[in-house]
Amino acid sequence: MTAPTESILEVRDLVKHFPLNYGVVFKRQVGAIKAVDGVSFDLRRGETLGVVGESGCGKSTLAKLLMALERPTSGSVRINGRDITTARGAELKRMRRNIQMVMQDPYTSLNPRMTVGDIVGEPFEIHSDVAPKGGRRQRVQELLEVVGLNPDHINRYPHQFSGGQRQRIGIARGLALQPEIIICDEPVSALDVSIQAQVMNLLERLQNEFNLAYIFIAHDLSVVRHISDRIAVMYLGKIVELGNDTEIYDNPTHPYTQALLSAVPVPDPEGRETRQRIILQGDPPSPANPPSGCHFRTRCWKAQDVCAEQEPALEVRPGSAHPSACHFAEVRDVVNAE
């Protein structure tokens, strides 16, 4: 391992199937929801990996697996070389210091019965050796200051803050243990438009200040592009394309990535009549019963017989430099196409 490309997080063949049970007393498994179905990637120190995909693609389950909030069916999640999926007890607790999360909904992610000081200070109570008891209040106030909140408001309750401020409280809690990795699960999508940019800027500033690595999960592609160094596109539990931001946005090779990018409305009315759109038909299939072969083939305009028979691997395809899980991967610039 060399310093600049050192992987801090290695995910290998991660699978999570939720069993579908039938019967009340004698449960029989009749199937499984394949929420995450063989996902592998690396995250380097100080890097941001964006994860985009539609609802049901497994991105939130992925976040839970990385946080060891769910046990995977198989596969591994190594943080600094140690597998968090097999860690238990004190070891798991110690590993959690290094990976924290910021959740989507600032209204439900803070305990309404606790003061801001208790919420942000809770990490120190759980990991009592991180900050000495006498210095905790001061540490909490420093954290509030770091995220741009008034440290004097330490005794207030969450409902006395606006959505953007609550999200800052959640970020302060995530920072308390000085983790190297923060999983951001849709951190701005519940916020007002004028507040989103503030929180994005805060996240970027904190990344520079503390050399954090982010997994940035979102459905808003322009937001993901702005903050991410590399981007993984997910569809029905699998990564279908993985590359740096220009590779994904300017040279996408997977039809789903192309459709997703072209579906995003461009905030500029000029030339809207001539803009080319790929409009996908139908909804994503159920992850309980995904199509055979390539999961995307049922909505794909390029689908052929081989797509139903053979599952395409996520690998570098001819004509492009980044991996794509499509038999017919081909560069097509949909964003700049007129």
Place this chain on the structure above:
Amino acid sequence: MSNATVAESAKDKDARPEKARRPASLWSDAWHDLRRNKVFILGSILVLILLLMAAFPSLFSSVNAYDPSTCDLSNAREGITSKHWFGTDNLGCDTYSRVIYGARVSVIVGIATSLISAVVGGGLGLLAGYYSRWVDVLLSRLAEIFFAIPSVLGALLFLSAIGRENAGAFTVVLSLAVLAWPLILRIMRAAVISAKNQDYVTAARALGAGPGRIMLRHIMPNAIAPVIVTATLNLGVFIAAEAGLSFLGVGVQPPTISWGLMIGDARRRFLEAPEPLIFPAIFLSITVLAFVMLGDAVRDALDPKLR
């Protein structure tokens, strides 16, 4: 520029005067509501008087009803007089002082039963809701067995089985609590199940919080409200049940003074001397009503749907 923008924006927000808002927890918000609720005020005044009566009966009556020498058989079943405001009973004892002294048993039984059933039911409900799987199955089935027994009938059976000589306030509390905790368990379990799926619980787990901390710091404070409401409403129910059991002769036993016993003693000579029956009955009704009013007000204040 970045730091400046963020800091400035924060200051901007925080500098805003928050007029109509009170810097308050949800509990103090509830308290704020309660203080303005007329039903709550009336209910609590009545309850306070009752508690005073139970604790210091001598404040209300110069006659010690537990002192047999105050009874005078020659004055038995006397109507309302200036000396005996509520008349006298079969044995010539002063009904007024006996009604005052009878409050103690009612209050003790009501509060103790409610507390025990809330602690047992609440605690087990917390465990059942949090752990689910076999813990839940075990506790919920156990609760269902008790739940299937009609409560007053069950207490009646239990108390008749242990016999009059062993009966008393303690056995009444025990028999009522044994039958009341399953309801609290169900309420608590449902509240815990909805609270444990909240994001803040996930956040606490992600921080490495253990089950104890998650249950006590995160789930319980957010799930306890319906239990408090039910326990408050139950106070009145248990007081009425105690009176009923004592009336039937299986509850507290003489010489302990209880409204239920007094009503039972006076019922055979009701037409001759109605006062020894009517006054304890009035006190009993007002007491039950006061606790129901209190419970209703607490429910309104804590009900999240009205927030």
Place this chain on the structure above:
Amino acid sequence: MKNPSVDTHLLPAERAGDEPLLAVDNLHVEFQTRQGVVRAVNGVSYSVDAGETLAVLGESGSGKSVTAQAIMGILDMPPARIPKGEVRFHGTDLLTMPDDARGQIRGRRIAMIFQDALSALNPVFTVGWQIGEMFRVHQGMSKRDARRKAVELMDRVRIPGAKSRVDDFPHQFSGGMRQRIMIAMAIALDPEILIADEPTTALDVTVQAQIMGLLAELQQESDMGLILITHDLGVVADVADKIAVMYGGRIVENASVFDGYRAPAHPYTKGLLESIPRVDLKGQELYAIKGMPPNLLDMPTGCAFHPRCPYRKENCVTDAPPLYTVSDTRGSACHYWREVLDDGSN
């Protein structure tokens, strides 16, 4: 707040002497709450003509949805109250109309769709029954005919296999399909105005594109006026003819979509547009409007935007700006709209 006369200049149709299809004129809505009176809508005026798409842009609490609910007459009164204003449909004020006459218009000639299609549909009736209800109630159609019409409508909103799905229940459909069912109910009686309140916010982007495409097609087919309420600048740029930007219960800017996006005349609009992440500025800090949306219980004095405004001068703190006429078709509620406009042309 003494400006209602100014912006009526903005309605070309009205200058010519004929009324627009739907005109909201100086509408005020307030709510009685425990904390006091919330003035959610403070003198809003806008208009829509047949075949036209008006996008009402704003954040939560800007009053954009409340205005729409006032047009539909579905506000709960009390706690809501409409102390002032008119909503004219074909020149007749809906607010002073008797209830039964208004009921004839609501749902039939002015229809609305909502963000959350699942809670807007009744879970215990089949979708066919719910779509057919429009015909049974409003047109006294028989059950058989209503069902046939329901299938037709489901075809029209492109629900695959309409015939076999007409007897399914709402929960058996995906989010996008449920939104289509809502649209089918809304267009059942060929309304002249369709109000869409955040119709795609809960949907994925690929499904959002389908729904917006469907709405545009339906609008062309029947020449409906469409009021699109949203906070999504991308969707607006795609479909709107004109925009009305709301902030703190007032319209701060109205313009044609091209003018508004090319050169905004209000600092708030400008800030929103600039805070969109742009490809050529990657790695740099995003422009962010500082501060947070106003508290309706405690509105800033003068211009509601002044605490967050980079163009603020002294009089902004004291004087609420009227909706200044920027051009025949534009208005901006900013004392310094000229400066904003000059800065914006890039």
